[in-house]
Amino acid sequence: MGRIVVHAHGQPKDRAMKALIEMYAERLSSRGVRLEYHAGKLTAEAYTKRLDGLTGTLVLLDEGGRQEDSLAFAQRFETWQLSNDTVHLAIGPAAGWPDSVMLNSVARMSLSSMTLPHELAMVVLVEQLYRASEIQRNTGYHKA
Secondary structure, three states: OOOEEEEEEOOOOOHHHHHHHHHHHHHHHHHOEEEEEEOOOOOHHHHHHHHHOOOOEEEEEEEEEEEOOHHHHHHHHHHHHHOOOOEEEEEOOOOOOOHHHHHOOOEEEEOOOOOOOHHHHHHHHHHHHHHHHHHHHOOOOOOO
């Protein structure tokens, strides 16, 4: 069973955002998803180097990446869970990914074509992971 690790550049500073992230993280903890916070004082380049050393599949969250609706994302979530690889979903620094990373052939995924504040993007990502797990379980959470 594949694991999913959500990487964030720094701890959330806004208490409301942090509470939402922790709530979804708790709900996801038994479903093979965990959060990992990297020091917010790391430069974008240093953060990127840390991510480069990971084993498994790296997916960068970026507004220019591929967009999916919740049902397609739920299918991707299930594929990730069934694989043997760990999937690393990385939310970049607030200023965005360095150009050197964007030139690499790393997979990119977008939560929206709109620019989201860093912490809000984290909330949206963990909520969508939770939603995907609920779609998979066929609960009434997703009402589309």
